[in-house]
Amino acid sequence: MRSEPRLAHFAVLAALALTVLPLFLQLPPWVPLLFALQLGGRAWLAWQGRQLPHRVWLLLAMIVPVLLLWLSLRTLVGREGGVALLLLLTGFKAFETVTLRDWRVLLGLGFFLAATPLLFDQSLPSALWLLLSLFVLTWAMVLLAGGDSAASPRAAAQALLYAMPLMLLLFVAMPRLPGPLWSMPTTDQRATSGLSDSMAPGSIGQMIPSQEPAFTAQFRGRQPAREQLYWRVMVFDRFDGARWTAGSVPDSAAALASGAAGELSYSITATPFKGALPVLEHAVWAGEGVQQGTAQLVRRIDARNEARLRYDMRSVAQAAYPATLSAEQRAHYLQLPAANLRTRQQGEFFARQFRDETGRLAALSAWLQQQGLRYTLSPPLLQGDVVDDFLFSSRQGFCEHFASAFATLARAAGLPARIVVGFQGGEFNAGGQFWLVRSSDAHAWTEVWLQGRWQRVDPTALVAPSRIVSEVGELVPEAQAVLPVLGRRPPQWWHTVHAQWQRAGFVWQQWVVDYDARRQQSLFQRLGLGRVGVGSVMTILLLGGVLLVLPLLLWLLWRRPPVRSYPVRGWQLLVSRLQEAGVAAQASDTPAQLRDKATVLAAVQQQQLTRLLADWQQWRYAEGATDSDPRWRGWWWQVRRFRPPRLAAKKRTGR
Amino acid sequence: MSRWRKAASSWLLRRLPRQPQLVLGQSRIYLLPTSFGWGLLLVAWAVWIGALNYAVSLAYVLSFWIVSLVLIAVVLAYRQLAGLAIRCGAADDVVAGSHALFPLQLQWPEGESRLLRLGWHDEAGGVLLDRPGEVLLPRLTLQRGQMTIPPLRVYSESPLGLVRAFAYLRLQAQVCVYPQPCADERAAASLPDGGQSREPQPVPGELFSHLVAWQPELGARRIAWKAYARRGVLLARRFEEPQAARSTCLLEWSAYPAQMTAEARLSRLCWQLLAAARRGEDVVLRLPQQELRLTAGEVRPGLRALAGFGVRDAQ
Numbered sequence: 001m002r003s004e005p006r007l008a009h010f011a012v013l014a015a016l017a018l019t020v021l022p023l024f025l026q027l028p029p030w031v032p033l034l035f036a037l038q039l040g041g042r043a044w045l046a047w048q049g050r051q052l053p054h055r056v057w058l059l060l061a062m063i064v065p066v067l068l069l070w071l072s073l074r075t076l077v078g079r080e081g082g083v084a085l086l087l088l089l090t091g092f093k094a095f096e097t098v099t100l101r102d103w104r105v106l107l108g109l110g111f112f113l114a115a116t117p118l119l120f121d122q123s124l125p126s127a128l129w130l131l132l133s134l135f136v137l138t139w140a141m142v143l144l145a146g147g148d149s150a151a152s153p154r155a156a157a158q159a160l161l162y163a164m165p166l167m168l169l170l171f172v173a174m175p176r177l178p179g180p181l182w183s184m185p186t187t188d189q190r191a192t193s194g195l196s197d198s199m200a201p202g203s204i205g206q207m208i209p210s211q212e213p214a215f216t217a218q219f220r221g222r223q224p225a226r227e228q229l230y231w232r233v234m235v236f237d238r239f240d241g242a243r244w245t246a247g248s249v250p251d252s253a254a255a256l257a258s259g260a261a262g263e264l265s266y267s268i269t270a271t272p273f274k275g276a277l278p279v280l281e282h283a284v285w286a287g288e289g290v291q292q293g294t295a296q297l298v299r300r301i302d303a304r305n306e307a308r309l310r311y312d313m314r315s316v317a318q319a320a321y322p323a324t325l326s327a328e329q330r331a332h333y334l335q336l337p338a339a340n341l342r343t344r345q346q347g348e349f350f351a352r353q354f355r356d357e358t359g360r361l362a363a364l365s366a367w368l369q370q371q372g373l374r375y376t377l378s379p380p381l382l383q384g385d386v387v388d389d390f391l392f393s394s395r396q397g398f399c400e401h402f403a404s405a406f407a408t409l410a411r412a413a414g415l416p417a418r419i420v421v422g423f424q425g426g427e428f429n430a431g432g433q434f435w436l437v438r439s440s441d442a443h444a445w446t447e448v449w450l451q452g453r454w455q456r457v458d459p460t461a462l463v464a465p466s467r468i469v470s471e472v473g474e475l476v477p478e479a480q481a482v483l484p485v486l487g488r489r490p491p492q493w494w495h496t497v498h499a500q501w502q503r504a505g506f507v508w509q510q511w512v513v514d515y516d517a518r519r520q521q522s523l524f525q526r527l528g529l530g531r532v533g534v535g536s537v538m539t540i541l542l543l544g545g546v547l548l549v550l551p552l553l554l555w556l557l558w559r560r561p562p563v564r565s566y567p568v569r570g571w572q573l574l575v576s577r578l579q580e581a582g583v584a585a586q587a588s589d590t591p592a593q594l595r596d597k598a599t600v601l602a603a604v605q606q607q608q609l610t611r612l613l614a615d616w617q618q619w620r621y622a623e624g625a626t627d628s629d630p631r632w633r634g635w636w637w638q639v640r641r642f643r644p645p646r647l648a649a650k651k652r653t654g655r
Numbered sequence: 656m657s658r659w660r661k662a663a664s665s666w667l668l669r670r671l672p673r674q675p676q677l678v679l680g681q682s683r684i685y686l687l688p689t690s691f692g693w694g695l696l697l698v699a700w701a702v703w704i705g706a707l708n709y710a711v712s713l714a715y716v717l718s719f720w721i722v723s724l725v726l727i728a729v730v731l732a733y734r735q736l737a738g739l740a741i742r743c744g745a746a747d748d749v750v751a752g753s754h755a756l757f758p759l760q761l762q763w764p765e766g767e768s769r770l771l772r773l774g775w776h777d778e779a780g781g782v783l784l785d786r787p788g789e790v791l792l793p794r795l796t797l798q799r800g801q802m803t804i805p806p807l808r809v810y811s812e813s814p815l816g817l818v819r820a821f822a823y824l825r826l827q828a829q830v831c832v833y834p835q836p837c838a839d840e841r842a843a844a845s846l847p848d849g850g851q852s853r854e855p856q857p858v859p860g861e862l863f864s865h866l867v868a869w870q871p872e873l874g875a876r877r878i879a880w881k882a883y884a885r886r887g888v889l890l891a892r893r894f895e896e897p898q899a900a901r902s903t904c905l906l907e908w909s910a911y912p913a914q915m916t917a918e919a920r921l922s923r924l925c926w927q928l929l930a931a932a933r934r935g936e937d938v939v940l941r942l943p944q945q946e947l948r949l950t951a952g953e954v955r956p957g958l959r960a961l962a963g964f965g966v967r968d969a970q
Contacts, residue, residue, distance in 0.1 A: 079709075104691040104816070108698050111721055115702045118713040127713055134720060138815070145816030146770055148785075155814045159731065163723035170719035181708045307710060513712050556730050557737075 005100075008143035009046050012103055013039045013094065015136040016110045020087060022117035022129055028072050031084045034065060038091030045095075052095055062092050083116045103144055110137050122513045124505050134160060162556065165548040173540040175532050176517040195273045195421055199236050199244040199400055199444060210439035214423060215270030215278055216506055218434040224264055224280070226425055228317040230445070230456065231278040231437060233422035235295040237332065239411075241339035242386050244404060244419050247332065262316055269310040269509060275303050278422055278437070280315040281456065287312030288518065295418075296321060310514050319456040325416060325449055333416030333449060340387040340408055347412020357450055360413055365462055368406060371395060375464035399467075402459035403444040410457075416449035420456075432503035565627035567620060570636040574612065577639070581605075582647035591617050598644075605644040612638060664776065667823050668806050675827045676742030679809075683822045684736045686729050692817035696725055728817035735769050735811035736820045743804055743828035744789070747886075748958065754793035755830045756886050757804050762787045771811035776823055781808070791886060796832045799921065800966040804828040833958045836929055837922035841910075865932075865954065866890040893933075903937040921961050928957050 017039050023032045045052060053061075065088050066076070075081035090109045097106050114133045117126055138156040147155055217231075236244035263284060270277055277290060279298040286292045290311045291301055300309060325333070336344060350367070354360035372395055379396040382389045387408045390401050397405075403419050410417035424443035426435040445458040460467050490498075521532055529536040571587070575594075578585035583597050591613040598609050615635055619625055667685075677683070688696070699721035706714035744758035761784060763769060773790060774781020782790050796802055810821035866879055869891035879890045906927050911920050924940070931938045932954040940947040940957050942964055949957050 101690070105694065108691070108694045111695060111698045111717075112701060115705060115711075115714045115717050118711050118717070119705070119709055122711060122713045127716075130713060130717060134717070138724070141815050141817075145813055146783075147814050148768060148770075151768060159724060159727060159815055160720070162731075163720060163727045166723035166726060167716065167720040170722065171715055174715070174719070176710075176715075177707050181704070512716075515712050516710060553730060556734065 006046060007149055008140065009097075009103060010043055011136075011140035011143045012107050012110065013043045013046075015133070015140040016090070016094075016106070016113065018136050019110055019114045019133040020116070022121070022126060023083065023087070026117070026120040027080060027084050027087075031065075031069065031087055035087045035091045038094055042094040042097075052098065055096060058092055058095055062088070079119050083119065086113065086116070100144065107137065107140055107144065110140075124508045127508070127512070162552060165552055169541065169544040169548055171515075172520075172523070173537050173544065175537060176515075176520050178517040195233055195276075195442065197234070197246065197274045199404070199419060199421055200242060212439045213502075214437050214439050214441065215268055216434050216436050216509070217266050217268045217278075217280075217426070219264055219266040221265060223428070224317050226428075228280075229423075229425050229435070230281040230420075230443075230458075231423040231426075231441075232281050232296060232420055233273055233276050233278050235297060235418055235420050235447075237418040239335070239337060239404075239408065241337040244407075263314055264317060265312070265314050267310055267312045269308065269514060271308045272300055272306055275299055275306075277309070277311065279313055280317060282318060282321045283313055283315045285314040308514065310510075310519070320453040322453050323449070324452060330416055330449075333418060334411050334414065336408065336411050340385045342385075342388045342392055343405065343408050344412040346391075347409045347414075350409075350413040357415060361410070361415060361448060361450060361455075361457070364406070364409055364413060364415075365457065365459075368402075368409070368459055369462050373397070373402070373463045375460065375467060399460045400444045402463060403446050406446045406457065406459040410446065410448050418447050420445050420447055424458075429499055429503050429506065431499060432506045434503075434506050436502055436506070566632035566636045567616065567627055570632070570639045571616070573636070574639045574642070577642055577644065578609075580646065581644035583644075600647060601644050605642075608642055609644075612642065664823065668776065668825065671806070671823060671825045673825045673827045676740065677824065677826075679736050679739045679741070679822050681733075681737070683824075684733055684820055685822065686733060686818055686820050688725065689812055689817060689819050692725050692728065695721055695817060699725075724815070725817050728815045731814055732811060732818040732820035734767075735771055735813050736809065736822055739763050739769075739771075739809070741807075741809070741824055741826070743826045746804075746828060746830040748831040748833060748955075748962070749796055750833045751796050751799045751835045753796060755796050755802060755832065756791040756793050757828060757830070758789050758791050759807070759826075760789045769811065770813035771809055773807060773809045776806040776808040781810075796830075799832050799834040799918065799962055801963065802830045802832050804830075831959055831962045833962045834918065834921040834925045836926035837919065839923035839926050865893050867893050903939060904931040904934075905939045905941070906931070907941045908943055909941070917965060921964060925958065925961050928954060928961070 017036055020032055020035060066085070069081070069084050069088065070076060073081050073084065076085045090106070090113060093106060093109065097103050114130060114137065118130065135156060138160055139153055142152040142155045142159075143149065215231075234246065236246050238245045238247040264280065266280070267287070268278060277298045277300065279286075279296070282296055283292055283298060286298060288311070289301055289309060290298050290313075293299055298311075298313070346367075347364075350360055350363055354363050371391060373391075374396045375398055376396050377398055379390075379398070379401065380394045382394065387405050390397050391405050391409075407417040407419050421442075421444045423437045423441040424445075425441050426437040428435055443460070445456060445460065447454045448457050449455070517532070524530065524532050524536055524540075527540075529539055575585045575587050575589070578594065578598060581601065583600060585594055585597055589597070595606075595610060595613060598606060601609070612635070615631075619629060619631060619635070699718045702714055702718040702721070705711065706718055740762040742760050744760060746755055746757045749755045759773065761773065768785070770783070770785050772781035772783055773792065775792070775794065782792065784790065792807075794802075794805060804826050807824040807826065808821060809824060810819055812819045866882055867890065869878055869889040879892045882888070882890045904927070906924050908920060908924070911923065928938060928940065932952065935951045937951050938947075938949040938954075938957060940949065940960065942960060945960060945964075947957055947960055
């Protein structure tokens with residue numbers, strides 16, 4: 001039976017509401033809430049069969065929310081502003097939908113709205129949500145077209161399924177643009193959990209309890225050891241007594257030569273941290289889209305683009321790289337503010353004591369280890385001379401305290417030193433063969449210039465070696481992964497499920513979200529099609545069309561012959577079996593005629609035939625007999641097994 | 656309908672042969688996106704622009720899925736009409752100025768759900784059909800004669816409403832349209848030799864004669880329910896009036912003033928013929944080059960003769 005139009009109208013409103021549900025997470029909550037209320041109001045009017053408000057009232061009512069939107073976002077364009085405005089306008093549009101055409105316009109807007117949550121989030125869950133939205137929108141479309149209400153979900157699912165191969169083909173083949181058409185101001189209100197452009201006490205510590213993924217890395221060939229994974233992001237070389245910042249001193253590093261033994265080849269998918277991208281210490285080669293800058297740091301070529309990027313790198317996992325320092329640079333790396341007197345005296349003591357720089361560094365490290373420092377994520381708050389307080393009174397801290405103290409100490413001892421901030425370690429996903437680095441892996445360490453090389457010294461490793469070898473969570477309870485609600489350590493199966501989910505997310509990220517112009521190019525090359533151009537796109541579309549879409553079309557357009565029931569099929573089979581055996585049987589014969597004709601067969605076969613015919617007659621003409629009787633199936637199988645042997649030619653005279 | 660569309664559809668109709676029945680296939684089915692289909696393509700384009708600008712892969716998915724949906728809708732709409740078998744049954748004769756009812760039989764394979772509309776090519780809308788069967792399409796008759804069934808249009812926007820599949824059909828079926836009876840108060844001439852009744856007298860009120868439009872004063876007992884079920888029009892059954900004796904009535908073409916038009920004559924003759932039938936008289940109908948002798952109750956050949964007078968077989 002056909003659906004009544006009101007059901008279709010409710011379906012359209014429900015589809016719209018469902019589609020924009022994820023926007024609750026992205027927009028000021030009152031905007032989607034107002035939208036939901038508008039849809040609810042429209043549904044109520046439809047339910048009660050009431051008149052819609054006059055257009056003048058609608059226009060007047062629109063002013064207030066739009067004004068409110070302007071006040072809260074300060075914009076009506078761009079990502080947030082545009083989406084919120086579109087939402088409000090669609091809500092008001094719902095109040096002037098009367099005819100079928102109006103409802104279809106509203107539904108079309110719904111399809112457009114389905115794209116808006118994707119501007120904010122493209123993870124696997126939002127893809128599943130998109131699928132759900134598409135299904136509900138298509139379902140509403142079927143109902144609007146007058147489809148049968150009971151069969152409409154099936155019809156919608158079928159239409160979407162049939163459309164899928166073509167969609168996939170277009171997704172792979174349609175050329176992508178390497179950059180945006182026009183740039184829009186993005187007012188991202190969410191605090192980015194990541195590295196900041198300076199290091200003050202606590203700035204890294206606040207990241208450590210967060211389990212949020214920071215970036216992923218995939219190594220080709222050999223996997224590195226966990227303790228080799230020092231991901232370099234930023235370098236800080238200016239110290240004001242409390243805060244380390246990046247100075248602008250050019251580094252005259254001799255580039256490391258590529259092709260060395262033990263070189264690791266990998267690709268990283270990361271969002272830039274203040275323009276800087278993570279790279280394994282120390283890079284020897286940078287792939288397309290990124291460049292190596294001073295102090296072995298890697299940046300995007302289009303440095304102002306803050307979008308996620310996948311880039312290839314090659315590194316040699318080693319603790320030092322060669323660099324020459326001019327006298328001016330040397331002075332810069334020895335600069336210290338007047339504060340932290342005790343630390344400076346300690347450093348100067350070492351400078352006097354050990355003339356040899358290597359020995360001096362070893363002595364500094366040994367001294368730090370003997371201070372009884374404790375690794376904790378909740379150290380007491382330090383004020384004033386933070387380095388002195390840390391080294392000589394509180395003695396509790398984590399990587400940034402250690403790094404800051406050691407760099408100060410080294411500079412005071414006459415060794416050029418600086419701080420490197422980045423990540424250390426990561427979680428290896430064995431199923432997906434990739435490393436997931438989280439916020440909790442954020443780390444800071446020190447670099448000391450010694451004998452023409454910047455030498456990595458990780459004071460945290462000196463004091464708490466287990467921090468480097470194992471996960472931070474095993475050392476510090478605050479950074480342990482906990483179950484969301486229960487708040488205790490998760491069981492083993494949870495880890496397995498979690499790893500699988502991460503793997504799915506990684507594959508998703510690699511193949512869907514990051515499928516951009518560059519990746520498309522590399523796929524085309526791997527397929528042997530060369531550059532993305534008119535010719536290669538046409539080749540893919542034609543080839544894919546023939547392989548994927550054409551069979552579907554043929555299947556859809558093929559007119560299936562009517563399904564014959566078991567008794568009909570069985571009867572025809574029986575007649576043809578008898579004919580094969582040499583009996584002059586015909587499909588139009590009655591059972592009695594068949595039996596008469598089959599007297600030429602052997603007695604056993606005649607018996608079988610008699611039984612088959614008796615069943616056929618009984619079931620075919622019984623009271624309330626139907627062709628869908630389950631017994632017919634068994635009967636058909638018996639006929640299939642009935643194979644009378646071929647009669648000798650002389651007996652085949654028949655009648 | 657715009658001028659261009661009109662021109663296109665008349666061109667389509669001109670090249671269609673008339674067939675008594677037909678099965679729709681790819682040569683007869685036309686497919687065009689509806690305005691909703693175009694609108695959705697526009698939405699897909701907008702989403703694509705957004706995806707291009709913001710480099711949102713999933714928005715590409717959405718955009719391409721919408722485009723694919725519109726393309727697949729072409730095939731799905733085609734399937735709504737493909738394999739549809741149509742023929743027109745025999746239509747009952749009507750009086751000019753009333754609606755002729757064409758019984759159209761539509762068949763399609765069992766188990767396929769279809770939703771289509773059948774109507775005249777020059778009228779919007781049509782009858783909605785969701786299962787095989789017969790529909791009666793009414794068409795106003797304007798003039799007496801043989802009316803050929805006008806071209807039909809069958810269309811479907813199911814299942815998505817994005818693409819319209821339509822086909823024009825020119826079937827072979829005709830309906831006989833009687834002249835509209837016009838009251839003629841002159842007494843009809845009687846034949847001198849008429850009136851031998853050899854046949855047995857019918858029992859009064861038993862012999863069914865014909866159907867007329869039902870009026871409330873006739874009473875519910877006279878309603879022809881079968882005819883109502885078939886046509887949806889209330890008709891009353893007329894019975895032979897009891898007659899004591901039967902006379903023969905002479906209806907002549909030439910009995911009217913010379914300046915009277917053929918149609919006016921036919922209308923009056925029609926009225927006279929019906930009146931004579933009501934009275935239960937035998938009739939002799941004299942038309943130029945044609946003379947019919949009709950026994951009482953045998954009114955149909957007379958009406959047909961009037962309907963077909965001077966009409967060449969159309970097409």
